[in-house]
Amino acid sequence: MRSCRTTSRTALTTRTALATLTVLAGLAGLAGCGLKSGSPMVDNVEPGRLGAGKPLKGASLTVTSKNFSENIILGEMIGLIFKAAGAEVLDRTNLPGSISAREAIVKGDADAMYEYTGTAWITYLGHEKPIQNSQKQWAAVRNADRAHGVVWLPQSTLNNTYSLGINQANNKKYKLRTLSDAAALARKNPSAVSVCVENEFASRDDGLTGMQKAYDMPLSASQIKKMDAGIVYTQVAKGACLLGEVFTTDGRIQALHLDILADDRHFFPLYNAAPVIHAATFKKHPQIAKLLDPLSKRLNTKVAQELNAQVDVAGEDPHNVAKQWLIKEGFIKKG
Template sequence: MGRVRTRWAGAAGALALLAVSLTGGCGLTSGSPMVDDVRPGSIGRGRPLKGASLTVTSKNFSENIILGQMAGLVFKAAGAEVVDRTNLPGSISAREAIVKGDADAMYEYTGTAWITYLGNSRPITDPRAQWKAVRDADVRNGVTWLPQSTLNNTYALAISKRNNARYKLKTLSDVAALAKKDPSAVSVCVENEFASRDDGLPGMEKAYGMSVPASRIQKMDAGIIYTQVSKSSSCLLGEVFTTDGRIKAMDLDVLADDRHFFPNYNAAPELHAKTYAKYPSMAALLDPVSAKLTTEVAQDLNARVDVDGRDPHDVAKEWLVEQGFIKEG
């Protein structure tokens, strides 16, 4: 699927990426106007953004592109002229575009902001408390955060429904109990970095009192994990992202993180503060959209792109129309 993540980036990694973005620019040398013929539905009535010229951006993986397209289409329906500069490489380039005012809006993830941009090492367990902490801290960077969605693109372990008919696992605590009872039953497929970091598999094992023998851990590329868990007996469990469209497409069960080990990565609109001060109606436009964005909705939308091969822009528009937020023509 080609997702680009910075979740594992420490301070050094973040600074390195920042240096690239500063020396090479934010990637905003080009962009295209959104020419869609859209009009207000349940939001944007009265066209409160008439006369505004706004730029939307995103990172370069499917989900974030879809969310960036949604923001742009909503602004377009509300009367704005919108430049589409989504699909930027990595997180730092899109982030810097918002901070500098080269772009006006994007959807960002609270965990990414809290850990990668704001330099904190420990996530906040309560999703709303983490969002509030991010919102309050990012004011100094000239960034405004609107209320978050319940869409939580975090890490998890998954098992095929076929295998789970036998084991009936629901939580990571269930996995820990199975590993203790029958160590030979548990095999895990993960990415290389996830296998070695304290905020990955080793930390998860510690948090749950779980012990998976090294011989039962396989390391592989993220895209292969889903297929191996779905079709292979060698991977009972696999590392997944909770909003990935392949979870449903490949008939997987996601196990609940019942001890809240993994950080929350809730998607929320991140705006250039000066733009928001000029156009405060942006909140009334995006808040209803965010309220409808759940993890399950994201799985479905991501599957339309990553499984069915559809264009993120078309998927975003289709969903906004389905929900009645905007109308075509």
């Protein structure tokens, strides 16, 4: 059987052309593979702090996700909470690309998933300029997406966006906390600063080029080292580059002892994770909000790093990672 699984996460971008390519790629994935048939969640779980009284008893719900570790984990969390609350749950996580999962929610082939505000605003809704206030960005997406039959529940502070990382050993010397700190170092001591980036990020207006302008960060061609994205983290960890492009929730950040520099001028788009629900499903089961709001309040960037590391560094199964964390947090219990 031809596999629909891919390994790359959706690129974060504010450029309409790249967003269009993402949409077309996702639609091609749908045409070639279709929505996975899924499998029933058979976990024997009971309500903990969530799901008392089993408010979803008798409901049949389908959860979905994109096909990168973080989003799979989040999709599994939704499914497990629904299961503990009494629902029969079909697991259709790990769909190829963003558009496959998005279309499943819009069409009602799936009922719930975690989506990212920046992805919706830029890729699905077609805006070029992000809103650099997380609550206003979420509210704008929520309001616009009503027309597509999608309900956005309150977002988490988990923000899967770009930044620069530095290994902690080097940072004991330079004490960088923000991208403004890095820019100041590049101006004062250019020979100390080298930056590892993947090829696309190096030339994008919403990548390194735009960041340099926003922060007045002078970097010569010799200071910029271009490479495959997967190598950047290890190069920064061993000090081959002082700084490196990172996703802020990547599990390798903690595993390789990297510090992340705060985007203090709010240059990069915000990608806060929030539950999205098919509108007809939410109308029938409004109690979903009370089940998922506490989960979103607990999720943050550090938690995401820890959970992602369990999958991407330690090789654990995303479903088991999600389940054990929910049990540890007291959201659900073993049956």
